[in-house]
Each structure stands twice: as C-alpha cells, then as structure tokens.
Amino acid sequence: MCFKSNSLLLNLNLKNHIRLKRVLEHSIYLAIIFILLPVFIYFELCIVLPAVVEEWSVPFLIHYCCASFLILNIIGNMIFGMFTDTSVRGRMSHFRNKESWGYCSECDFFRPPRAWHCDTCDLCILKRDHHCTFFACCIGHFNYRYFIMFTLDVFVAMLYAFYYNVQFLSQFISWNHGLIIIKFLFPLASFVIDFGPESVYVFLVLINFLVALFTGFLFFYHINNVLNGKITPENKNSLKSVHDKGWKCNLIEVLGTRWHLTWISPFIYSPLPGNGFEWDIDDKTD
Numbered sequence: 538m539c540f541k542s543n544s545l546l547l548n549l550n551l552k553n554h555i556r557l558k559r560v561l562e563h564s565i566y567l568a569i570i571f572i573l574l575p576v577f578i579y580f581e582l583c584i585v586l587p588a589v590v591e592e593w594s595v596p597f598l599i600h601y602c603c604a605s606f607l608i609l610n611i612i613g614n615m616i617f618g619m620f621t622d623t624s625v626r627g628r629m630s631h632f633r634n635k636e637s638w639g640y641c642s643e644c645d646f647f648r649p650p651r652a653w654h655c656d657t658c659d660l661c662i663l664k665r666d667h668h669c670t671f672f673a674c675c676i677g678h679f680n681y682r683y684f685i686m687f688t689l690d691v692f693v694a695m696l697y698a699f700y701y702n703v704q705f706l707s708q709f710i711s712w713n714h715g716l717i718i719i720k721f722l723f724p725l726a727s728f729v730i731d732f733g734p735e736s737v738y739v740f741l742v743l744i745n746f747l748v749a750l751f752t753g754f755l756f757f758y759h760i761n762n763v764l765n766g767k768i769t770p771e772n773k774n775s776l777k778s779v780h781d782k783g784w785k786c787n788l789i790e791v792l793g794t795r796w797h798l799t800w801i802s803p804f805i806y807s808p809l810p811g812n813g814f815e816w817d818i819d820d821k822t823d
C-alpha cells in the first residue's frame with residue numbers, strides 16, 4: 538500500500554517536473570518569437586528596404602504589400618494553430634468505442650486510431666503529429682493546416698528577406714575589413730569586440746539564414762509526409778502508408794476541400810473531409 542502511494546507520488550512529481558520544464562521551454566521560445574518578429578519587421582521594412590529600393594516608388598510599395606501579406610499570414614497561422622483544439626476533449630461522446638481503438642492508460646479511455654497521448658498537453662490528440670514547442674501545443678488533425686502554412690510562410694519570408702539582406706550588407710559592409718570574418722563566424726563575440734550597427738545587421742542576417750534553413754527543412758519534411766498520407770509517428774517505416782489515397786486526397790485531408798486557397802489566409806474556410814476519429818481502411822493497423 539505504502540509502496541503504491543510512493544510510486545504514485547513519484548509519478549506525480551515526475552509529471553509536474555516535465556510540465557514545468559515544458560512551460561519554461563514554451564516561454565523561452567515564445568519570447569524569442571515575440572522579440573525576433575518585431576525586430577525583423579523593423580529591420581527589413583525600415584532599414585533594408587529603403588536602402589535597396591527607392592523610397593515610396595512603385596517597387597517599394599509592392600515590396601511593402603508582399604511583406605505585409607507574409608507577416609499577417611505568419612501571425613495569423615500561428616494564432617489559429619495555437620488556438621484550434623485538436624484533442625479528443627468534448628468530441629468523444631459522438632462516437633461509440635470500437636474494438637480496434639487503443640486504450641490510453643493516462644486518460645483512462647479508448648482512443649481512436651491515429652490519436653496519441655501527449656504528456657505535455659496531458660490529453661489524447663486526434664491524428665497527433667508532434668508537440669510543437671513554438672506553438673506551445675500539439676499539432677494534429679484540426680490544426681495541421683496552420684502549422685504547414687506557418688512553416689511555408691516563414692520559409693518564403695526568410696528567403697525573400699535574405700535576397701535583399703545580402704544586397705543591403707554588400708553596400709554597407711567594408712568587405713576588406715578582416716573583422717568581418719569574425720562577425721560572420723562568431724556574431725555574439727563581435728558585439729563585444731566591435732559593437733555597432735554593422736555587428737547587429739550581420740547577426741540578424743545570420744539568424745535570417747538559420748531560420749530559413751530550419752523552416753525549409755520543417756516544411757519539406759512535413760509536406761512530404763502530408764503528400765504520402767503519413768504523420769510523423771507513422772513515418773518510421775518506409776512502407777507505403779495505408780492512409781495514402783493519392784497526393785491530392787492526402788492534401789485535402791490536411792488542408793481541407795478548399796486546399797488551393799489556404800495559402801492566401803488562415804481565415805479562408807476550408808472544411809476537412811474527415812472527423813479525425815474514423816479512418817477508411819486503417820483501423821487494424823493502429
């Protein structure tokens with residue numbers, strides 16, 4: 538009896554510890570986003586753009602519109618992704634448990650195929666792909682669209698910005714200066730050695746490059762999964778997924794019936810064909 542209560546207490550402590558660690562991680566990543574985003578917007582629109590394009594000319598206004606479109610979509614997709622509930626909560630009563638449903642010992646109920654328990658959210662998530670630290674929630678059946686579009690928008694914005702940032706730096710930086718190599722290799726050290734706008738610009742362009750690489754990897758990894766009808770936990774085996782219905786149907790399953798319009802705005806209504814509980818041929822495989 539005593540042993541059982543001790544192990545329960547240990548389990549509870551461990552859960553609280555994991556939760557606290559995740560809350561701290563989420564706070565740090567969200568703080569990075571909320572600091573970096575305005576800094577980048579200011580840097581690109583108020584410093585780089587006027588330096589590479591004539592101010593208030595037609596190209597300048599076109600760039601301003603394109604940048605605003607990307608910024609609004611990045612923020613919009615992030616907010617929609619964070620606040621779209623994709624868990625089984627409040628939805629289970631519409632469905633009768635099936636024999637093939639797996640049992641979740643944490644939630645103490647049977648969960649539908651492709652749903653997995655998340656230790657951080659402490660819930661079973663429908664068609665759970667992964668827990669996203671930047672969104673501070675799980676990515677699953679109902680918010681996968683926003684995550685995919687968020688990574689695409691950030692990737693495009695970073696490539697777009699990088700093209701003009703390189704032009705901007707080439708005008709600005711004294712390339713014959715030996716210090717420039719240190720600034721690129723050790724951007725933080727250059728703040729100490731030679732703090733000034735040049736060091737800040739080099740640092741921001743490096744961040745720009747790294748974020749482009751990271752979001753590019755994320756986007757191509759996830760879109761490849763989507764096109765093949767897979768989610769990350771199902772990607773371990775290289776066999777063709779039993780959920781693969783052809784690239785177009787797979788895409789519609791994630792982006793909705795108006796999939797071709799979802800890049801325009803997260804506000805565009807694009808209903809998903811599935812309910813996240815029932816899957817055509819797959820009950821036996823999960």
Ligand SMILES: [Zn+2]
Nearest residue numbers: 641644654661
């Ligand atoms: Zn669960």
Ligand SMILES: [Zn+2]
Nearest residue numbers: 655658668675
């Ligand atoms: Zn989660």
